[in-house]
Amino acid sequence: MDEQQLKLLRTPLYEWHATHGARMVDFAGWSMPVQYASIIDEHVATRNAVGMTDISHMGRLRFEGPGAAVFLAELLTRRVGDMREGQIRYSLVTNEQGGIMDDVLVGYYHNANGQPFYVVVVNASNRRKIVEWVHAHLPPERAERPGHEIVFTDVTRLWAMFAIQGPRSVELLQPLVDVELPWMRYYRGAQARILHPAAQRQGGIISRTGYTGEDGFELSVGATIAADVWNAIVELGRPLGLVPAGLGARDTLRLEAGMPLYSHELGETIDPFQAGLGFACHLTGYDFPGRDALRKIQQQPPARVRVGLEMSGRRVARQGARILAGTDTVGEITSGTFSPTLKKPIAMAYLRREYAEPGTVVSVDVRGRMEPARLVPLPFYRRNHKGA
Amino acid sequence: MNPDDLRYTETHEWVRIEKTPSGKLATVGITAFATELLTDLVHIDLPAVGAAVKAGQPFGEVESVKSVSDLNSPVEGEVVEVNDAITDQLETVSDDPFGEGWLIKVKLADDSALQKLMDRAAYEAQCREQEE
Numbered sequence: 294m295d296e297q298q299l300k301l302l303r304t305p306l307y308e309w310h311a312t313h314g315a316r317m318v319d320f321a322g323w324s325m326p327v328q329y330a331s332i333i334d335e336h337v338a339t340r341n342a343v344g345m346t347d348i349s350h351m352g353r354l355r356f357e358g359p360g361a362a363v364f365l366a367e368l369l370t371r372r373v374g375d376m377r378e379g380q381i382r383y384s385l386v387t388n389e390q391g392g393i394m395d396d397v398l399v400g401y402y403h404n405a406n407g408q409p410f411y412v413v414v415v416n417a418s419n420r421r422k423i424v425e426w427v428h429a430h431l432p433p434e435r436a437e438r439p440g441h442e443i444v445f446t447d448v449t450r451l452w453a454m455f456a457i458q459g460p461r462s463v464e465l466l467q468p469l470v471d472v473e474l475p476w477m478r479y480y481r482g483a484q485a486r487i488l489h490p491a492a493q494r495q496g497g498i499i500s501r502t503g504y505t506g507e508d509g510f511e512l513s514v515g516a517t518i519a520a521d522v523w524n525a526i527v528e529l530g531r532p533l534g535l536v537p538a539g540l541g542a543r544d545t546l547r548l549e550a551g552m553p554l555y556s557h558e559l560g561e562t563i564d565p566f567q568a569g570l571g572f573a574c575h576l577t578g579y580d581f582p583g584r585d586a587l588r589k590i591q592q593q594p595p596a597r598v599r600v601g602l603e604m605s606g607r608r609v610a611r612q613g614a615r616i617l618a619g620t621d622t623v624g625e626i627t628s629g630t631f632s633p634t635l636k637k638p639i640a641m642a643y644l645r646r647e648y649a650e651p652g653t654v655v656s657v658d659v660r661g662r663m664e665p666a667r668l669v670p671l672p673f674y675r676r677n678h679k680g681a
Numbered sequence: 682m683n684p685d686d687l688r689y690t691e692t693h694e695w696v697r698i699e700k701t702p703s704g705k706l707a708t709v710g711i712t713a714f715a716t717e718l719l720t721d722l723v724h725i726d727l728p729a730v731g732a733a734v735k736a737g738q739p740f741g742e743v744e745s746v747k748s749v750s751d752l753n754s755p756v757e758g759e760v761v762e763v764n765d766a767i768t769d770q771l772e773t774v775s776d777d778p779f780g781e782g783w784l785i786k787v788k789l790a791d792d793s794a795l796q797k798l799m800d801r802a803a804y805e806a807q808c809r810e811q812e813e
Binding site for chain 2: 330331541545607608609630633
C-alpha cells in the first residue's frame with residue numbers, strides 16, 4: 294500500500310488537500326481528493342453557490358507549428374481548421390474500428406508572438422494511451438516536414454487546472470482576471486492576466502467550460518503558482534459560499550448533467566453513435582482513424598443506446614448491474630449514484646434500442662434483487678438559465 | 682468514543698448484550714468509524730421482524746453516495762425488533778451510531794459467536810491500522 298502510494302502522481306495542490314481533510318484515493322495513477330467532508334454538501338454547494346475542484350490530473354497536450362491544424366484534423370473526429378481563436382470544441386479520438394479511445398476538449402489560442410497553438414485536454418486515465426497514439430501518428434519525418442512542422446508537448450505536469458463551477462463563479466473570478474467574464478460565451482476561452490500578487494505576474498488560460506451542468510469556468514495556471522492562486526480563490530470565495538469539491542461530487546454532478554465518463558459510458562468497444570455523440574463526428578472532411586468504419590456504422594441505427602434511468606426504490610444500481618425485460622437481459626448499467634438534487638437513485642446505461650423509449654419500465658438486477666426503473670430523457674438535471 | 686460495554690466485528694458492526702427474562706437480547710448497530718468511512722448515507726436495507734440472522738453473514742446493506750456495503754450480523758438468532766425510525770432519518774445513524782441509531786435487536790439462539798468479537802481496545806487498534 295505504502296509503496297504503491299509513493300508511486301502515485303501528485304498535483305501541485307496535494308499538500309493543500311492533505312491538510313484540509315481530504316480523503317485521498319488513487320485515481321488513474323494520481324493521488325486525488327474524492328471528498329473533503331461530504332459529497333452531498335459539495336454537490337449542493339456547487340449547484341447553489343460555487344465549488345472548486347482540482348483537476349490538474351487531466352492530461353494537457355499542446356500542439357503548435359504550421360502543421361498542427363492538419364495533424365489534429367487527421368487525429369480527431371471533429372474538424373479543427375475552422376476554429377477561431379479562443380474557441381473550444383468537444384471531440385473524440387477513435388480507433389480504426391470507430392471505437393472511442395478518448396473524449397477530449399480542443400482549445401485554440403495564439404501565443405504572445407501571435408503563433409497559433411492547440412491544447413487538447415484528455416482524460417487522466419487515457420493520457421499515456423493518447424500520447425502513444427500521437428507519437429504513432431507523428432513520426433519525425435512528419436513532425437519535421439518543411440513548412441508543416443508540428444511541435445507536440447505533454448504539458449500536464451507544468452500546468453495546474455481548477456474547475457470553478459456554480460452560479461456564483463462569474464462573481465468569484467471576475468476580480469481575478471482581466472477578461473470580461475460575463476461576456477465570455479460557453480465553450481470559449483482566453484489567455485488571461487491574473488490580477489493577484491499570488492500569480493507573480495504569470496498568466497493563465499480561463500475557459501467557460503465544465504463537467505457539472507452548471508455555469509462555470511476552468512482555469513489553468515503554472516504549477517509553481519498553483520497553490521497560491523488556489524488559496525487566493527479560497528479567500529475570495531469565502532463570502533460567496535465557495536467550497537472545495539472532490540472527485541466524488543464531480544462524478545455526481547456530471548451524472549445528473551447526463552455527461553458521459555470514460556470507462557463507464559465510453560470505451561474502445563463503444564462507438565460515438567450509440568453513445569449519443571454523433572454530433573462530435575465530422576465524416577466528410579479529413580480522414581482520421583476510424584472515419585471509414587464510422588461511415589459504415591452510421592448506416593444502421595445502433596442496437597444499443599445510452600439512456601438515463603430513474604430507480605423507483607432507494608437502492609442504487611451501479612456499474613455492471615444487468616437490466617432485464619422479463620427474463621431477457623436487455624442492457625447494463627454504466628454509472629449509478631444517488632442524485633442529491635432529485636433525491637433518488639439515477640443511472641446511465643446501455644440498453645437495447647427497442648426499450649429505450651422514455652417512460653418504459655425495466656428491471657435492474659441490483660445485487661441479486663430486481664428493482665424497477667423508468668427510462669427518462671437525459672440530462673436528469675438542467676440548470677435554469679437566467680431570463681429563461 | 683467507542684463504548685466499553687460493546688463487542689465489535691472486523692466489519693465495523695457493534696453488539697450490546699442484555700439479559701432479559703426470555704433470554705439474551707442483542708442490539709446491533711454500526712460504529713462511528715463506519716459512518717465516518719461511509720459518509721453521505723442514502724439508504725439502509727434492514728430485515729423484517731422474524732428473520733433469522735447468522736453470525737458473520739449479511740443481514741442488510743447500507744448505501745452511501747459512493748458505495749454500498751453489507752451489514753454483517755455479529756450474532757446468531759431471530760430478529761425481534763427493527764429500528765424503522767432511522768430508514769427515513771439516516772442522519773440518526775451518523776449522529777448517534779451507538780444510541781438512537783441502532784439497527785436491529787436479535788434474540789440470541791447461540792452466544793458462542795460472541796467469543797470471536799473484539800473488545801473496544803482490539804477494535805480501536807484495528808481502526809488505527811486501517812487509517813494508515
